[in-house]
Amino acid sequence: MAENALPKGYEPKDVEERWRVHWETEKTFTPDPDGPGEPFSIVIPPPNVTGNLHIGHALNLTLQDILCRYNRQKGKKVLWIPGMDHAGIATQNVVERRLAKEGKKRQDLGREAFVERVWEWKKQYGDNILRQIRAMGASVDWTRLRFTMDEGLSKAVREVFVKLYEDKLIYKGDYIINWCTRCHTALADDEVEHTPRRGFIWHIRYPLADGSGDIVIATTRPETMLGDTAVCVHPEDERYQHLIGKSVRLPLTNREIRIIADKYVDREFGTGALKVTPSHDVNDWQLGFKHHLEFRQVIDDMGNMNEEAGPYAGLSRDEARKRIVADLEEQGFLVQVEPHENNVGVCYRCKSVIEPYVSTQWFVATSKMAPKARAAVPAEIRIVPENWTKTYYNWLDNIRDWCISRQIWWGHRIPAWTCQDCGELIVAVETPKECPHCRSSRLEQDPDVLDTWFSSALWPFSTMGWPERTRELEVFYPTSVLVTGFDILFFWVARMIMMGQHFMGEVPFRDVYIHALVRDAEGKKMSKSTGNVIDPLEMIEKYGTDSLRFTLCAFAAMGRDIKLSEERIEGYRHFVNKLWNAARFSLMNLPDADVPDYDFDDIARYFENKAECLHHQWILTRLEKVKADTDASISGYRFNDAAQNLYKFLWSEFCDWYLELIKPDMQAGGTRQGVAQCVLLTVLREFLTLLHPIMPFVTAEIWAALPQSANPDNNAHCGDIACAPFPKANPKREYEAAARDMELVQEVTGTVRTIRAELNISPALKLNVMVRPASPADAAIIMANEERVRTLARLESLVADAHAEPPRASASGVARGNEIIVPLAGIVDFAAELARLDKETAKLDKESAMLSGKLANEKYVERAPAEVVAKDRERLLEIDVARKKLDALKARFKEALEE
RNA sequence: GGGCGGUUAGCUCAAUUGGCAGAGCAUCGGCCUUACAAGCCGAGGGUCGUAGGUUCGAGCCCUACACCGCCCACCA
Numbered sequence: 001m002a003e004n005a006l007p008k009g010y011e012p013k014d015v016e017e018r019w020r021v022h023w024e025t026e027k028t029f030t031p032d033p034d035g036p037g038e039p040f041s042i043v044i045p046p047p048n049v050t051g052n053l054h055i056g057h058a059l060n061l062t063l064q065d066i067l068c069r070y071n072r073q074k075g076k077k078v079l080w081i082p083g084m085d086h087a088g089i090a091t092q093n094v095v096e097r098r099l100a101k102e103g104k105k106r107q108d109l110g111r112e113a114f115v116e117r118v119w120e121w122k123k124q125y126g127d128n129i130l131r132q133i134r135a136m137g138a139s140v141d142w143t144r145l146r147f148t149m150d151e152g153l154s155k156a157v158r159e160v161f162v163k164l165y166e167d168k169l170i171y172k173g174d175y176i177i178n179w180c181t182r183c184h185t186a187l188a189d190d191e192v193e194h195t196p197r198r199g200f201i202w203h204i205r206y207p208l209a210d211g212s213g214d215i216v217i218a219t220t221r222p223e224t225m226l227g228d229t230a231v232c233v234h235p236e237d238e239r240y241q242h243l244i245g246k247s248v249r250l251p252l253t254n255r256e257i258r259i260i261a262d263k264y265v266d267r268e269f270g271t272g273a274l275k276v277t278p279s280h281d282v283n284d285w286q287l288g289f290k291h292h293l294e295f296r297q298v299i300d301d302m303g304n305m306n307e308e309a310g311p312y313a314g315l316s317r318d319e320a321r322k323r324i325v326a327d328l329e330e331q332g333f334l335v336q337v338e339p340h341e342n343n344v345g346v347c348y349r350c351k352s353v354i355e356p357y358v359s360t361q362w363f364v365a366t367s368k369m370a371p372k373a374r375a376a377v378p379a380e381i382r383i384v385p386e387n388w389t390k391t392y393y394n395w396l397d398n399i400r401d402w403c404i405s406r407q408i409w410w411g412h413r414i415p416a417w418t419c420q421d422c423g424e425l426i427v428a429v430e431t432p433k434e435c436p437h438c439r440s441s442r443l444e445q446d447p448d449v450l451d452t453w454f455s456s457a458l459w460p461f462s463t464m465g466w467p468e469r470t471r472e473l474e475v476f477y478p479t480s481v482l483v484t485g486f487d488i489l490f491f492w493v494a495r496m497i498m499m500g501q502h503f504m505g506e507v508p509f510r511d512v513y514i515h516a517l518v519r520d521a522e523g524k525k526m527s528k529s530t531g532n533v534i535d536p537l538e539m540i541e542k543y544g545t546d547s548l549r550f551t552l553c554a555f556a557a558m559g560r561d562i563k564l565s566e567e568r569i570e571g572y573r574h575f576v577n578k579l580w581n582a583a584r585f586s587l588m589n590l591p592d593a594d595v596p597d598y599d600f601d602d603i604a605r606y607f608e609n610k611a612e613c614l615h616h617q618w619i620l621t622r623l624e625k626v627k628a629d630t631d632a633s634i635s636g637y638r639f640n641d642a643a644q645n646l647y648k649f650l651w652s653e654f655c656d657w658y659l660e661l662i663k664p665d666m667q668a669g670g671t672r673q674g675v676a677q678c679v680l681l682t683v684l685r686e687f688l689t690l691l692h693p694i695m696p697f698v699t700a701e702i703w704a705a706l707p708q709s710a711n712p713d714n715n716a717h718c719g720d721i722a723c724a725p726f727p728k729a730n731p732k733r734e735y736e737a738a739a740r741d742m743e744l745v746q747e748v749t750g751t752v753r754t755i756r757a758e759l760n761i762s763p764a765l766k767l768n769v770m771v772r773p774a775s776p777a778d779a780a781i782i783m784a785n786e787e788r789v790r791t792l793a794r795l796e797s798l799v800a801d802a803h804a805e806p807p808r809a810s811a812s813g814v815a816r817g818n819e820i821i822v823p824l825a826g827i828v829d830f831a832a833e834l835a836r837l838d839k840e841t842a843k844l845d846k847e848s849a850m851l852s853g854k855l856a857n858e859k860y861v862e863r864a865p866a867e868v869v870a871k872d873r874e875r876l877l878e879i880d881v882a883r884k885k886l887d888a889l890k891a892r893f894k895e896a897l898e899e
Numbered sequence: 900g901g902g903c904g905g906u907u908a909g910c911u912c913a914a915u916u917g918g919c920a921g922a923g924c925a926u927c928g929g930c931c932u933u934a935c936a937a938g939c940c941g942a943g944g945g946u947c948g949u950a951g952g953u954u955c956g957a958g959c960c961c962u963a964c965a966c967c968g969c970c971c972a973c974c975a
Contacts, residue, residue, distance in 0.1 A: 008934090008935095009937095194971095194972095194973085201975085217975080218974095218975065219975060220974095220975065221975080232975095265974090265975085266974050266975085268974080269974040269975070270974075270975065273975095274974090274975050275975070276975090277975090281975075283973090283974090283975075284975080342973095342974090342975090343973070387903070387904085388903085390902070390903075391902070391903070391970070391971080394901080394902065394970095394971070395970095395971075398971080398972075486969095486970080487970090489970095490970095490971090517969085554912095554913095554923090555911090555912075557912080557913070561904080561905090561968085561969080562912095563911070563912090564911095565910095565911070567910095567911085567923095567924065568911070568912095568923075568924080570924095570937090571923060571924065571937095572923090573937070574923095574935095574937045574938090575937095576937090577935070577937050577938090578934095578935065578937080578938085580934090580935080581934040581935035581937095581938085582934065582935080583934085584934050584935080585934030585935080586934085587934095588934070589934095629915095632915085633915085636915085638915075640912095640913075641913090641914095641915070644913070644922075647922085647923090648922080655934085655935085656939090659934075663933095750941095753940060753941065754940095754941065754942090756929090756940080756941085757928075757929065757940060757941035757942075758928090758941070758942075760928080760929070761929095762929085762930090763929070763930050763932070763939095763940075764930085764932090791932090794932070847919075850919075851919085854955085854956080857955060857956090858955085859954095859955040859956090860955035860956070861955080862955070863954090863955045863956090864918075864955060864956070865918085868918055868956095871918090871919095872918090872919090875919080
């Protein structure tokens with residue numbers, strides 16, 4: 001007993017670290033591509049290298065790890081590739097901030113030195129997020145760690161760029177893009193966040209050039225008027241129809257611009273007349289092309305007014321606005337100012353207001369790739385939960401080409417060169433030596449880098465060695481499932497699908513499981529900048545990783561966001577503790593060696609006709625059920641169901657009943673004890689393997705302490721639970737009838753306990769209980785478990801006698817038709833017992849009325865499934881019997897009172 | 900404007916194809932019963948957002964509405 005005893009308290013810190021080291025040094029999670037079993041693979045959504053593990057990662061990692069560990073148990077060869085993303089803008093910003101503390105700008109260092117500086121930073125801090133992944137217990141293959149800026153992955157990026165360029169799916173052009181004046185770079189459409197800002201709408205009078213009147217336009221950005229090249233009205237707007245084709249004189253500059261008509265204009269909004277600034281507004285840009293307008297740029301890349309702005313040149317956007325409004329007012333052009341709330345686009349990284357800005361950029365023709373990616377769902381890719389499919393379609397149906405060039409320094413440099421002599425554009429994987437057109441060696445590489453998501457889009461195959469044709473790709477591509485939050489469905493998932501299809505000729509994953517987002521109290525996305533995050537590492541420190549993982553798993557219900565609080569994690573720590581103590585108790589009752597290795601056929605024979613073995617049969621039956629449930633839940637991504645079932649089984653069934661019920665067996669010795677030990681060990685072992693994917697550490701620790709078993713049928717014991725197979729369903733261990741009989745024992749116990757509690761009978765007082773059984777069979781069951789009921793209900797004696805004449809002064813209850821009589825002479829308050837019985841009968845009456853009502857309904861009896869009706873009838877009969885017995889007991893009790 | 904989700908016990912949330920509304924925490928009462936007081940035993944607590952509809956039967960399906968929230972698009 002001493003040898004395999006566990007320490008009294010579970011210390012997650014020590015235990016966890018030991019197992020992390022064990023799994024790493026043993027390379028437990030490094031699969032052999034040529035090994036046996038079906039492949040199962042996942043690529044980790046690469047966290048930012050600047051990242052700190054937040055609760056969303058913790059959830060994401062937990063769910064992936066559950067799937068990996070589960071599938072490993074199922075005998076598959078599992079590959080989970082870890083890695084991280086270089087996170088272009090984010091990382092550059094971090095390093096720039098550090099430079100700023102030294103009073104430097106990146107320009108002071110120059111490009112090369114700055115990039116070098118970022119690499120240094122990465123070397124120093126890049127492991128941070130990896131340590132955190134490790135802390136979560138993620139069963140990733142560390143030997144295959146990847147970084148998006150690794151040489152191999154960079155090669156893949158260049159290959160893809162060149163191929164897409166050759167396929168005419170990447171092109172360069174002048175477009176109006178989202179420009180962050182602070183980060184000084186272009187942003188993709190989905191990198192722009194919209195936030196409501198209080199502002200104003202100014203009504204400005206533009207006088208007609210011919211002096212015949214004027215037209216009033218409404219704008220939220222008066223400073224852009226310097227770049228106006230038209231005024232637009234709705235063609236059918238009666239107010240303005242006569243003005244179409246005329247010209248107005250732009251205030252402040254006196255420049256003449258045309259009045260055009262387009263159905264794009266909303267007649268209801270503002271004055272119904274729109275100023276058109278093609279260079280500084282996305283919609284105006286479109287109008288500019290459609291109506292062949294002049295493109296006049298007045299704001300520069302820093303967000304300041306340029307020389308085109310005349311007297312306002314050099315002013316910031318905001319300053320220019322103030323001055324222009326003041327001047328307009330002074331000159332009598334300002335008609336009206338009204339407050340207006342509008343949605344302003346801001347940079348997702350630095351929250352600066354985005355400036356629509358015309359510049360030369362690189363684009364991926366995602367509009368051309370979208371239809372194929374759309375068609376892949378659901379034919380080749382299943383999105384779970386399914387309702388995200390619609391969102392996916394919606395995005396692809398309205399997709400615009402993807403701007404991929406970024407004017408920053410940290411990232412994959414665009415593999416394009418311009419010949420300084422002849423202007424030839426060269427796109428190539430390797431740096432060209434000379435211009436293929438004019439042989440000049442004066443080639444200049446495009447200064448821009450690629451959007452971070454470009455390399456992420458290749459992640460499922462670049463991590464497996466593409467463009468080399470590796471064994472990994474052959475075996476593990478496409479991956480089995482992608483686990484991610486919906487927030488990057490567009491950024492990442494859709495683009496991976498496009499790239500996978502184009503370069504691998506095959507989608508990158510079979511399933512996409514979209515999990516909840518962990519949100520804050522207001523239902524907003526948790527993020528560092530808002531400051532109200534729950535730090536998973538702190539939770540791990542306080543409550544252990546298993547508690548955190550179990551909590552996240554238990555709340556990972558599909559299609560619903562998680563509002564997490566620390567108390568819940570604390571609550572599930574109790575569950576870890578419960579398991580630990582149950583294991584401790586089990587080990588105290590198991591021998592160190594020579595575990596009884598009874599064949600389960602022998603055990604089955606031993607059970608035959610033995611009512612005192614009902615508890616074994618019951619727990620084995622329940623175990624089969626929880627095995628099947630866990631299997632179905634995890635494979636169906638119903639993580640919360642799995643957690644709930646396992647919790648209930650361990651606590652409410654295994655601990656509350658089974659462990660209590662075997663206590664007498666353990667005292668008995670002989671075969672009776674041996675069988676109990678064998679069943680106990682089997683249940684514990686199989687339960688641990690079921691729970692292991694969710695709680696890897698505590699299960700591993702307990703597993704290792706279990707005594708060895710020589711019998712391979714009893715779930716081969718390999719020392720490390722991570723390698724133990726998922727317990728197979730075993731129909732021979734299902735004993736439905738015995739399990740139901742066991743429930744009678746539970747009900748009898750419960751009835752006595754309720755009487756005791758409600759009548760305030762001291763638990764120290766051992767009662768003598770009499771049962772008037774409903775049938776000889778019930779009597780046999782109860783008496784075969786007499787010892788157990790006595791222990792559980794704390795009785796002095798328990799007798800079953802159909803003809804027993806109970807003392808009048810007694811409390812009583814009915815358990816499945818069996819009258820439970822507790823003699824009370826001198827113990828309790830009689831009025832309390834009478835009140836209790838009244839309450840009991842009232843409850844039965846209510847249920848009886850409900851059932852009779854239902855059964856009186858002809859249509860119900862006629863149309864409901866036979867078994868449903870039969871069940872109701874059965875229950876009604878049961879109630880009637882109980883009711884009659886209670887009445888009799890009550891009557892006798894009253895008589896006793898009167899005497 | 901389009902799409903999606905939510906509204907169930909005091910709080911946070913479950914309920915697998917429609918069949919007696921559950922759990923954890925909190926509350927109340929009683930217990931140190933030799934694995935666990937991070938525990939044990941028991942109890943109370945609900946017109947399942949509102950109004951209709953389908954059905955023998957609705958938390959679940961249909962329609963409308965209210966409130967909360969998210970995503971996308973965006974009216975200058």
